[in-house]
Amino acid sequence: MDTKTRFLQASRQLFQRQGYHGTGLNQILELSKAPKGSFYHHFPEGKIQLAAESLELAGAELEALIRNVISHANDPQTAITVFVNKVAKWFKSSDYSAGCPITSVLLDTVPDEQLTTRSCRYVFAQWIGIWSDYFESSGVSTVDAQYLANCLVTGLEGAWIVSRAMQSLDAFKFVERSLISQWQQVNGDRK
Amino acid sequence: MDTKTRFLQASRQLFQRQGYHGTGLNQILELSKAPKGSFYHHFPEGKIQLAAESLELAGAELEALIRNVISHANDPQTAITVFVNKVAKWFKSSDYSAGCPITSVLLDTVPDEQLTTRSCRYVFAQWIGIWSDYFESSGVSTVDAQYLANCLVTGLEGAWIVSRAMQSLDAFKFVERSLISQWQQVNGDRK
Amino acid sequence: MDTKTRFLQASRQLFQRQGYHGTGLNQILELSKAPKGSFYHHFPEGKIQLAAESLELAGAELEALIRNVISHANDPQTAITVFVNKVAKWFKSSDYSAGCPITSVLLDTVPDEQLTTRSCRYVFAQWIGIWSDYFESSGVSTVDAQYLANCLVTGLEGAWIVSRAMQSLDAFKFVERSLISQWQQVNGDRK
Amino acid sequence: MDTKTRFLQASRQLFQRQGYHGTGLNQILELSKAPKGSFYHHFPEGKIQLAAESLELAGAELEALIRNVISHANDPQTAITVFVNKVAKWFKSSDYSAGCPITSVLLDTVPDEQLTTRSCRYVFAQWIGIWSDYFESSGVSTVDAQYLANCLVTGLEGAWIVSRAMQSLDAFKFVERSLISQWQQVNGDRK
DNA sequence: ACTATCGGGACCTCCCGTTGTT
């Protein structure tokens, strides 16, 4: 694996658990097993650039999961269930500490540091877009599809947070129930 | 206003926008207009203790808002609508930067720094408890009341985040719609 | 025990192990179980005054030990042996960490902080004077008595240090042998 | 002279006069004419590592003096006299303030800060070893050689201390007399 | 593309001493 990728993966892991300011550059360098000199070669704009690119990497990883779940599921309801449970399981296996890799960076960088905020917006939009297209392709209206997709992403973000504080997966369970219920209602209306 | 309270209010504001590690003690001192020497008199365990107490202050403030909304609303549906919209409006008026005061600290302190994690858990439990009791008192079953309360808090947390990234209140709108829908369903089942 | 004495005893213990600058005022207050306000009542000149008085207390304690040993010993040779061994035993029982209470303060206060340096000089002069008088009273010449007394105090100081570094009482053994040898030679010359 | 050496020499000087805790890092940086940033590059474990390495530098310097004196002296008695007087003269020329560079650090670092204690032990052992070998090579028994070497080092340490308190070289004079006397006795026994 | 060194500033903590009040 090349050096730049190691930087990105190391920072993704660390930012996810400790946030942007809570993660030192030296810590990233150590985990990447790469020297400081190389870092500024790959990221001339420094830590903030690393964060932005790291966000997009993290976004792409989760996007891959979404596409994977969608392509294997028979219907949206199953997709929702499988997806929420996968995320929940991963979260638990990290001891409730590796939450949403986007949020942890989003929340402790001031908004005018445009690089990161822009990346966060892009990633969320992608996720919502994929789900929305998927729901729409299964027959619901565009408006409802967007509604469901937004509920899904928003609910997931909320669950990651509440779950971390509570050290329990309950929040994911409630979100799952809520999403299924919404889906059935929207889908039922159509019929 | 006494010195300790000034510390707490200043830190609440700053942590909310910049997170725990993103906020320097000097910044807090400056905003508090308090000298460094006094700080360790009031918070012998240092910054982490300040954060913990600041979390509880923030929790209590939002708790007061919840109680206020509940006591003025004619029915739960109205309460939900009013509450979500108030939160959304406040968030927008801070330029989408003053999100949940709990989350911003929760996410960049490692879980073993128990002081803060414990405070976060306590605050979330309080919020959920209040809503749950309220829903229950309006006639729904305990299980459903807890479900609704959890959806409310979790949805709110998610909305704060997505809304911040998107710089738009859409997420709050979707959460509102989802909550109302859940409420009606649960309430309708009862009838 | 009154407050001032508690301050002196607490500081004696702490300075002995950690030196002057290595011991914080708060640590002394904690061990004394006394508040800061009282401290500056008893020691208006602050920490340096405490150190000076603490040195004299420590000096007096050791002086009492010397007098005690002398008064119970049949002859100087026994007195030397008993004294060196008592000091060595005490030192070992403190895990080689509570060395000479004078030295530990003497060495990390700059000489122009007169208060402490003067106290140190006074204490050493006392110790040497007592031993010297004792030796002289047992029949050796004034010059030889002073020589022996100086060797005793100097040797003891050296032994405390080397013994601490080596974590062994060997240094005290060597000093004892040396002192006995000197005594016999001086005493023998006289006969 | 390179930066790391400047750090070591500056700290050796300052620790010697003011002890470990009495010497601030800023003071060392100022005397080294080196920036703070470089410091943790050369001493990743911080001040305590600097102290440990500084001790070994100081130990080596004095070791060089010992070897020099030994190699130029015709016999041990001369060597002892020359060595003690050199040390005494240097001490006086520092206004009785630059005592043993080892002791000043040894006494105000708690023993479990192993780095420094280990260095002190090493240095003392070196000094004693050199003298011991020298005495043995001049014909005295191993046991007596070790005895003399220990007396020399211990006596020197004691003299530095008493001399500092008294602001007089008397202690060195007494130690010299004592050492010569021991040497003659030991050497005479052999004949 | 990698490395070692530099550079200054900010981090949180704790320092010692002072002041007010009881």
Added chain:
DNA sequence: AACAACGGGAGGTCCCGATAGT
């Protein structure tokens, strides 16, 4: 005598970034 609160400064550590030279 005791005490809570204040006050500013320095403590050691580590930050992110820059600059040589390899």
